[in-house]
Amino acid sequence: MSNKGRVAVVTGGDKGIGYHIALQLGSSGLFEHICITCQDHNQAQAVVDELQNQMPAGVNVCCSELVLGDTMSMTGFAKMLEERYSKIDVLVNNAGMAFTHSDPTPIEEQCKTTMNINFRGTCELTEKLLPLLRQGTDPRLINVISAEGRLSQLSEDRQMQFTDDNLTMPQLYSLVDEYERDVLARNHLEKGWGNSCYGMSKLALIAATKVWAHQEPDIKVDCCDPGYCKTDMTHMKGERDPADGAKCIVMPATMANPPTGQIFSDYMIASW
Template identity: 55%
Template sequence: MMTTAAGRVAVVTGANKGIGYFIALQLGVSGIFEHIVLGCRDVSRGEAALATMKPLLPSTVKASCLPLTIGDSQSHLSFRTKLEELLGPPAKVDVLVNNGAIAFKNSDPTPFTEQTKPTLDINFRGTVEFTETMLPLLRQAGKHTRDSRIVNVASQSGYLSQLSPELQQQFASPTLTMPELKALIDQFEKDVQAGTHISKGWSNSNYGISKLGLIAATKIWAREEATNQITVNASCPGYCDTDMSSHKGPRPPEEGAKNAVLPATMENPPTGEFFSDLKVRQW
């Protein structure tokens, strides 16, 4: 684990409850960050989360909350502006944990075709755009500390073998670019709307494809940002007892959070990997 906390900043999205809350808390108590910033869609809930978190943090650690709606371009830019004002020059972010996401419940009556776009817009497109908005601050940290990190909270639902062999080859290609990846995700949405996604080699899971896309994005950033001293990894918290699982998951959220905290804090982390059960796993 890293040992210096001086000036180190960690940002966690979707951090007012569940796994995101415990990721932020565990980063705060790790002793290697000076400032933890929670990105929350509902600031009042974020402030309530801070009120319970702050007594558990070392007195030297500052914790703040800023409004953030993943998938809203204006909110992404506003978050970065407010963050730069909060941190002061030269603003930098040492660790970004992309935890914010949505999942439709199995009991939700919304038709599958109508669940596709909102799931992709937040879990994949919004997360990618927000990360790209934050990259200048992460590169700034990488330039000074040579150790900046992105951790994307994905899922084992994003497993590669849910695709046809041809699509697997495209998603796993070591030369895949972000525009190509975005085009593949767009194609999945089009195929769902046309009712042809199964016959064209896709799985029948909007959530699974959104997280598969995020894992593929992780590998692209890992390649592209290596020269900027940024490591990029994905993690799966497991099936946790949270609102997202309707509290059916057997794993406590504080245990699931550790799968994101590990690549965010470990010494000499790998890059472009997928962590599950506190180990690097095959995608």
Template identity: 50%
Template sequence: MRIAIVTGANKGIGKAIAKSLASSGTFTQVICACRDETRGLSAGQDIQQTSDNGCDVIYLPLTIGDISSHENFYNEILERFGKCDVLVNNAGMAFKNADPTPFKQQCKPTLDVNFRGTASFTDLMMPLLRKGNDARLVNVASMSGYLSQLRSKELQERFSNENVSKEEIHALVDKFEKDVLQGTHVENGWGNSNYGISKLALIAMTKVWAREERDNGIAVNCCCPGYCDTDMTSHKGPRSPEEGAKNAVIPCLMKDPPSGQFFSNFEVAEW
């Protein structure tokens, strides 16, 4: 029995990832973990209809950033399966360019879902991954998380330090939010994208998890799907969700995967 969980799998890239995993012949169970029950159930049914190899596809409720939802989900997986073999953290959020919400007010919600919520959920799920067979963790990040968006070389070095701790990454993200609220983030060497910093922090955390879980046999990687035709891009992206999903599916399925790497355009890329 092999279990795969894909967060945010009700549409777009997440649904495409779940569909690819379900049809791979590698899993007995694929869980579409999402907050929207109607879309989650529909996505699970759609994927199930295209999976003809005995893989069972189900929906389970999960709201990233809601601690009680994290705990309920963890307990459900623990009770039903006792382990997780593959976890793909795809759930995320982004404000549209035309959104009237001021930049300062966009900061906390973006960080809370894309980084803090994802990190909290992953830490909670890690004991189940440690019980997995050939376990994999894949975080869907973005090229928007590129290191050079940081104007300060010192900040670049702190995020990319091979010995950086989880606590330091959280502290750096907290400092970014504080600087945004004070209107000093640019002069203090940060980039000017809440989404970009949230994904940069997730990439940095990916490398910490990879380091910490190496002896536990968990391959931990992250990826950029590319600019895809999804709701998040207002369907402006030239790449299909199915093509974008491949960047997450490759480290999920490849034999002898690396760990602590960033996948883009279907191969290991530079951060």
């Protein structure tokens, strides 16, 4: 496939796993344009220059400021992509956040922030960009997840709700809202929920991946667990180099005829 005009977008591509995803996508020979996002505009040009210097000839790198979960920021980003490229061929939803296990912030306060960024923000941005993905050549949507999004954190009844083949996005949002209410009421465990806000946000994103895979037959939609990597989010305590973690995400983004609605982990399809 020619890389002529093909566009890859990587959120949170200015450091860590996202940086290496952008670098590997640009080095694959499948894209002419690599667009990354960052929150710190002051660092953007330095990151672009560093990536650009490592790219093959003919690959162009740009960076745009994006605050995930901020509707105005996400709308502006979508408008910029439409005006500049008129399409997206690959979107990698990598940006996210996590409280550390030792953070004293009560779970009630952690919950809304985590779900608003990792789930609602990612979903809202994706919905804004789906029209551009539909215009892409062999379009792919890749959501970066975590092993903490495992189904086993839920009761069997809750598992059935999230794995229902007929689940819709409004129903998924309703489940997330219910989880938040139960966390605030401090009865989430007895209601069958998990005890990790980050884990629940990634579980909900896996469910969203499967919903989009059903709703968007012309887009290959998958999610990938990069593993426990040495990044700022893990305070460099991870067991895997971020470049190796990025390879798992790049695989379904670049492979010929990938599956859709699947989870990738350790460079292969995994179970939920």
